[in-house]
Amino acid sequence: MQQNRMENVLAFTAPRQGCQYRANYNALEYTHGNVHIFVGGDMYDPYTSGNDPLFYLHHSFVDYIWEMYRQQKQTRYQRENDYSPDNQACSSALHFGSTLMRPFIPLRNIDGLSNAYTDNLYEYAPRPTCRNGPKCGSKYLFCDRSHGQPHCVSQARIGGRCSGFVRGEQVCHDGICIGGRCVATRSSSVSLQILPVTPPLISVPAKQTSVVSINADCYNENECCQYWAQRGECDRNKGYMHEWCKVSCRVCQPNFNPNIECSNHHENCERWARSGECLRNTKWMRENCRQSCRHCNRTRAQICSGGRHDVKATHRPQPEKTSLLHCNSPGCYNENVCCPLWGLQGQCTRNFTWVACNCKVSCGLCIPVDYDYGTCNDYHRSCPDWAARGECSINAWMLENCRRSCRSCLDQWQLRQRCRINSDLSFSHTPNFVPTMIDDFYYDIL
Secondary structure (H helix, E strand, O other): OOOOOHHHOOOOOOOOOOOOOOOOOOOHHHHHHHHHHHHOHHHOOOOOHHHOOHHHHHHHHHHHHHHHHHHHHOOHHHHHHOOOOOOOOOOOHHHOOOOEOOOOOOOEHHHHHOOHHHHHHOOOOOOOOHHHOOOOOOOOEEEEOOOOOOEEEEOEOOOOEOOOOOOOOOOEOOEEEEOOEEEEOHHHOOOOOOOOOOOOOOOOOOOOOOOOOOOOOOOEOOOOHHHHHHOOHHHHOHHHHHHHEOOOOOOOOOOOOOOOOOOEOOOOHHHHHHOOHHHHOHHHHHHHEOOOOOOOOOOHHHHHHOOOOOOOOOOOOOOOOOOOOOOOOOOOOEOOOOHHHHHHOOHHHHOHHHHHHHEOOOOOOOOOOOOOOOOOOEOOOOHHHHHHOOHHHOOHHHHHHEHHHHOOOOOHHHHHHHHOOOOOOOOOOOOOOOOHHHHHHHHHHO
16 A cells, blocks of 8 residues: 555566566565465365465455555556556566457456446455454454454364464354353254255146247447448457457347437436446447437547548448558557557547557557567667657657667656646547548547
């Protein structure tokens, strides 16, 4: 809780030579590992630790510490967007923020920081303390006042050791301490009557007919699905598109007309809109409840192409001529210094066609093998010559890939300032390094 920098919390625990971050053995990952070592057995080996039921209790507590840090040290925006820098000398490229979270495709690593988990799925109660009473407010705990500062610990089971407690603590669960061992009391001894179990009779018809509606649960999950499908992503990016863009990729047959720009695809759209789902569940609602969310002022093609020009809803959008400027760039490189931040903002998914061509490394589409991404070195042997010719000032590629020659090695804060992405989401003028064909969607991520 004393840490103020993300790289000291989500720390690099397997750095190689060249990593500028020193190993911090007080980091949460290291200290949590000490428990695995102490318990031993299956818990000791990462490949078998999940076999021990204690594994899940232990990791829930680690996650509780992480959540406390998020609540006390970060704004809501920072909780979803602050991620350790992408650096191959410090960690595997599989841990980069925008890399696909295998095998949970199409999720990406940064999605694990979503506020949606604690908003909608679970929350942590405050840690029990002795202020909650002699049993710490729980039937399974007691306040240990015999060993140092009062603190809550688990009660001992029947037959367990209970010696060493001298202040009258209720050490035993459903029992009392006699001779240093927990002994069951009469009230806790419950006789169980075992009743015969008769399986219920199940009437099975002689012939069953399976009736499955082809229209069931057939929706696009993103308003850009049709735009992506028209550009061939159903074939190039089948894993993602067939899961999240079922209608546009014709994986299923919907019970609505997906070509109507301003409509509701579900009968409950109005009710969901009134309950605030247009803001809480933006991606799905903007595609399937456009009318109720009042999202019809621009067509899907206008929103997803990043184009500034008006496109009539009745006309099929024409393929862009300039959208894939750098797709033929050889090698495994990012084309722009802002790629890591665009990736953290979700553009590897939301604007896949463009970003996949221009941010290959940050989006996890390739892993560099002839240089360590994230270091302050030159990633190409010709960088000094190009820099001497003045390319650093006219070619955005240079700032990302010739960091030593261009003196463009920036930390996270400097990069956010340079790309005009900052925590308060405010800026006064056009951001630097924004490719002209995506500046509209760039403003969306700010």
